[in-house]
Amino acid sequence: WRSSHLSSSASPMFHERRQAAARAAKGSSPLDEDDNLHRALKEVAATMEGTPRRSPFRPFPxxxxxxxxxxxxxxxxxxxxxxxxxxxxxxxxxxxxxxxxxxxxxxxxxxxxxxxxxxxxxxxxxxxxxxxxxxxxxx
The missing domain is CATH 3.40.30.10 (Glutaredoxin)
Structure with a gap:
């Protein structure tokens, strides 16, 4: 009872750290699991290469x-x-x-x-x- 209770009540930060440690042990990159971050990094790289993209800032009204x-x-x-x-x-x-x-x-x-x-x-x-x-x- 105690071990299941502790794991279910652990903070989300604890689970994120544990998953990051597991990825590091396997040698995988966080980019493998986070498509949004990967896509954003590709857009930044394309912008740096001169490929036109939309502005990251939406103009203020x-x-x-x-x-x-x-x-x-x-x-x-x-x-x-x-x-x-x-x-x-x-x-x-x-x-x-x-x-x-x-x-x-x-x-x-x-x-x-x-x-x-x-x-x-x-x-x-x-x-x-x-x-x-x-x-x-x-x-």
């Missing part, structure tokens, strides 16, 4: 933050600034900030009650565009 950078909406501006500084340049991350006071016409254009902030996400297709409201949802 156009982001527009509507609101004032005071109080709670400030954390949304902060988050977008941090993302811009951290993400690699080839990702193409950028955003626009439209200053709008609560209950203003600009705020009402994006939120039925005129609340701020709102984040407009535009992917260039009608079915992919949407608006996020509430600062906690945006973060």
């Amino acid at each position: 156009s982001l527009t933050l509507v609101g004032t950078p005071r109080f709670r909406p400030f954390r949304n501006v902060w988050m977008l600034e941090e993302l811009r500084d951290v993400l690699p340049a080839e990702v193409g991350f950028r955003y626009e900030h439209v200053a709008a006071a609560p209950q203003s016409d600009e705020a009402r254009a994006h939120h039925p009650m005129g609340k701020v902030p709102s984040l407009l996400v535009q992917e260039g297709t009608c079915e992919g565009d949407f608006t996020l409201i509430e600062s906690a949802a945006i973060n």
Whole structure:
């Protein structure tokens, strides 16, 4: 009972390590069992050889933050600034900030009650565009 109970309750990390040790003992490569990794490595090798492939990064949609950078909406501006500084340049991350006071016409254009902030996400297709409201949802 104890040995079967211990093996069934062992963590997935334990099983992965045990399988890796068994592969190493046999002399087989992890690529033999992991087709996704093998395929990804082949794509990288083909890219390095000059074979055109699609970009590994999908371009970011156009982001527009509507609101004032005071109080709670400030954390949304902060988050977008941090993302811009951290993400690699080839990702193409950028955003626009439209200053709008609560209950203003600009705020009402994006939120039925005129609340701020709102984040407009535009992917260039009608079915992919949407608006996020509430600062906690945006973060």
